[in-house]
Amino acid sequence: MQRDGTTESLWQHDTPPYRPVPRNIPHDAADVLIVGGGITGLTTGLLLQRAGKSCIIIESHEIGFGTTGGTTAHLNTILDTPYNQIEKDFGEDNAQLVAQGTREALELIKKNIEELNIDCDYSVQPGFIFSQTDEQNEELDKILESSRKAGLDMDYSTSIPVPIPFEKAVVVQGQAQFHPLKYIVALAKAYEEAGGMLFQGCHFLDYKTGDPVEATTSRGTIKAKKLLFATHMLPGINLLSFRCAPYRSYAIAVTLADGKYPEGLCYDLYDPYHYYRTQENGGEKYLIAGGEDHKTGHEENTEAPFLRLEAYVRKFFQVDKTVYRWSSQYFEPADGLAYIGTMPTGDNKIFVATGFSGNGMTYGTLSAIVISSLITEEKSPYEKLFNPGRIKPVAGFANFVKENADVVKEFVSGRFSVSSIKEVSELARGEARIVKYEGKKIGLYKDEEGALHAVNPVCTHAKCIVSWNSAEHSWDCPCHGGRFTPEGKVLTGPAARDLEKLELEDL
Ligand SMILES: Cc1cc2nc3c(=O)[nH]c(=O)nc-3n(C[C@H](O)[C@H](O)[C@H](O)COP(=O)(O)OP(=O)(O)OC[C@H]3O[C@@H](n4cnc5c(N)ncnc54)[C@H](O)[C@@H]3O)c2cc1C
Incomplete structure (x- = not known):
């Protein structure tokens, strides 16, 4: 299966591309158009189709192309935002509601696996969080107290299953793990068998609200009564572009000599934290470790986090071989909770699900539960809590936006003389760099054949300057997570248009 990066995740390796039933885009309006074929879009599609709604799912590339193909697939009721933080910002009742939602999500995944007989290496696992400093010990005590209050089955533990020195540890029951692509492939099949339509290679461009909503796509107009953006980040510029910050996270799968x-x-309490789990794939066992997260575009050399992660893992484990290494993007919400529900514009025909942090297996599934209820019953117990239009709490929100707002006002265009760009000779094949030309920036890429490609590095979404991601060979936008191929074509994220191609002279 393909993914939005050049590194290969453990999951892609043994998953053949999904081939939907070939068909034409229908003229009649569907009940629901879902944009995005990751865990969120496919789970929602299946629930709605089973509830008697006619659905169309469109996906720019192939299902699993986004972060679902680059996840590490822990299924958690503990979240990146700890329950003490949720309780502080949203109150005790809401912390309980979040915990209830995560449990429901994990139950739905289990039910799907059982009912559809999905062979996706699913297993229920205990989760361990451990502390290594005085400050972390205190944090862990708070996590334990608040998680219990929220209804999680958590207790202190005197041991952890990883050979890492620790001071305190807790164990939480009822977590799980699976192979995410095997799972979503089975969902896609079940969705199609239930009458759902799936179009891959169909890119959403824009929409006109009305009855029905009319979506413009790369394969023509699609009409539907309701529209769901399950694209991880919404296309275009809207309130949520400014309430979510894009982050890149790194993972490795290694074999162990012993x-x-x-x-x-297992999870430590550093920020960003490291995490570990075991996965068996094709008869081979792997330790999956992850971490080294940073804001998108804020690491100059994206090979370095892999090296740091591997060095850290080697300190504690007898690593035989690093077999897979991959990185992917997630979106951090401004106030720590996902945005799930109707679009903040007040148009109740348009639905969104984003801001999942590193918990999108759970949140993506919970989004399916919430949004399918909102569509079929016009209510959900989670509606208010995850409302994408909420403005409370936004402590630190101003900083959050400012940090992202690396926006430029100066545009470049026209033709460039290669001979006057001294960095050209320094670029290796397959490498790219932002270079200065007469005081303005251009994005220069030398392909594997040695041919040069130049792009205007101003992101077509909100005019920020993109950065080169050397590990995944893409131009990544630090502001809202727009991503482009080395030649400037839209890969994923909110941008609708490719980066402007610039003409080079003297080649
Ligand atoms: C390294 C890493 C590890 C993680 N580990 C975990 C974990 O252990 N547990 C956990 O719960 N979460 C984890 N997460 C988070 C989780 O993987 C994601 O939140 C989740 O996969 C998001 O799923 P999604 O379906 O919403 O989005 P995606 O999987 O990104 O799917 C969105 C789809 O929409 C398509 N799309 C985008 N724009 C358009 C358009 N204009 N037209 C048509 N299609 C479009 C994309 O091609 C893509 O396939 C991790 C994230 C990272 C980065």
């Missing part, structure tokens, strides 16, 4: 693979899911 065969001591941990049983359970």
Whole structure:
């Protein structure tokens, strides 16, 4: 399966591309058009189709192309935003509601696996969180107290399943793990068998609200009564572009010389945290480790986080071989909770699901539960809590937006003389760089054949300057997570248009 990066995730390796039933885009309006074929879009499609709604799912590339193909697939009721923080910002009742939602999401995944008989290496696991400093010990005590209050089955533990020194640890029951692509492929099949339509290679461009909503796509107009953006980040510029910050996270899958693979899911308390779990794939066991997250575009050399992660893992584990390494993008919400529900513009025909942090297996599934209820019953117990239009709490929100707002006012265009750009000779094949030309920036890429490609590095979404991601060979926008191929074509994210191609002279 393809993914929005050049590194290969453990999941892609053994998953053949999904081939939907070939058909034409219908003229009649569907009940629901879902944009995005990741865990969120496919789970929602299946629930709605089973509830008697006619659905169309469109996906720019192939299902699993987005972060679902680059996840590490821990299924958690503990979240990146700890319950003490949720309780502080949203109150005790809402912390309980979040916990209830995460449990419901995990139950739905289990139910789908059982009912559809999905062979996706699913197993229920205990989760361990451990502390290594005085400050972390205090944090862990708070996590334990608040998680219990929220209804999680959590207790102190005297041991952890990874050979890492720790001071305190807790264990939480009822977590799980699976192979995410095997799972979504089975969802896609079940969705189609239930009558759902799936179009891959169909890129959403724009929409006109009305009855029905009319979506413009690369394969023509699609009409539907309701529209859901399950694109991880919404296309275009809207309130949520400014309430979510894009982050890049790194993962490796290694074999261990001593065969001591941990049983359970483990997390430390550093920021960003490291995490570990075991996955068996094709008869081989792997330790999956992850971390080294940073804001998109804020790491100059994106090879370095892989090296740091591997060095850190080697300190504690007897690594035999690093077999897979991959990175992917997630979106951090301004106030710590996902945005799930109707579009903040007040148009109740348009739905969104985003801001999942590193918990989108759970949140993507919970989004399916919430949004399918909102569509079929016009209500959900989670409607208010996850409302994308909420403005409370936004402590630190101003900083959050400012940090992202690396916007330029100066545009470049026209033709460039290669001979006057001294960095050209320094670029290796397959490498790219932002270079200065007469005081203005251009994005220069030398392909594997040695041919040069130049783009205007101003993101077509909100005019920020893109950065080169050397690990995944893409131009990534630090503001809202727009991503482009080395030649400037839209890969994923909110931008609708490709980067402007610039003409080079003297080639
Ligand atoms: C390294 C890493 C590890 C993670 N580990 C975990 C974990 O252990 N547990 C967990 O719960 N979460 C984890 N997450 C988060 C989780 O993987 C994501 O939140 C989740 O996969 C998002 O799913 P999605 O379906 O919403 O989006 P995606 O999987 O990104 O799917 C969106 C789809 O929409 C398509 N699309 C986008 N724009 C358009 C358009 N204009 N037209 C048509 N299609 C479009 C894309 O091609 C893509 O396929 C991790 C994230 C990262 C980066």
